[in-house]
Amino acid sequence: MRYIIQDERGFTLVEVLVALVILSVSLAAMMDGFVTACRGNADIYRYNTALSLAQSKMEEIKNSPFILVKDIALVDFAGESDYAGFAGFRYSVAVADNDLISKTVIVTVSYNDAGISEEVALTGEIARR
Numbered sequence: 001m002r003y004i005i006q007d008e009r010g011f012t013l014v015e016v017l018v019a020l021v022i023l024s025v026s027l028a029a030m031m032d033g034f035v036t037a038c039r040g041n042a043d044i045y046r047y048n049t050a051l052s053l054a055q056s057k058m059e060e061i062k063n064s065p066f067i068l069v070k071d072i073a074l075v076d077f078a079g080e081s082d083y084a085g086f087a088g089f090r091y092s093v094a095v096a097d098n099d100l101i102s103k104t105v106i107v108t109v110s111y112n113d114a115g116i117s118e119e120v121a122l123t124g125e126i127a128r129r
Helices: 013-063
Strands: 072-076 090-097 102-113 116-127
Touching: 013 090, 013 102, 013 116
Parallel strands: none
Antiparallel strands: 072 090, 090 102, 102 116
């Protein structure tokens, strides 16, 4: 005995294809958002690394004898043993004598961010001890 099913439920091929196209378009838009977010995270990581390196250099300068604090031309961090893992980051130090007992120190760290040169500058005051 054969039963004829008159109430067939399911999706037609056209409905499945339309749903697949809608899903593909929405996933492509989401993936573009993920790529943009990853690039933004990489930019922030490089900026934070440059800021940390500038803070570290500033602390080194503060701990050195007052009379030895002088300008430093552009130097690559990778050339120093303490900073060997930071290739691509460079720093310079500008020192201005305020008077006999204080100096203004500006540590500038430069790096390339997606081919664009970026800088982070940190200014501090040091006094004779």
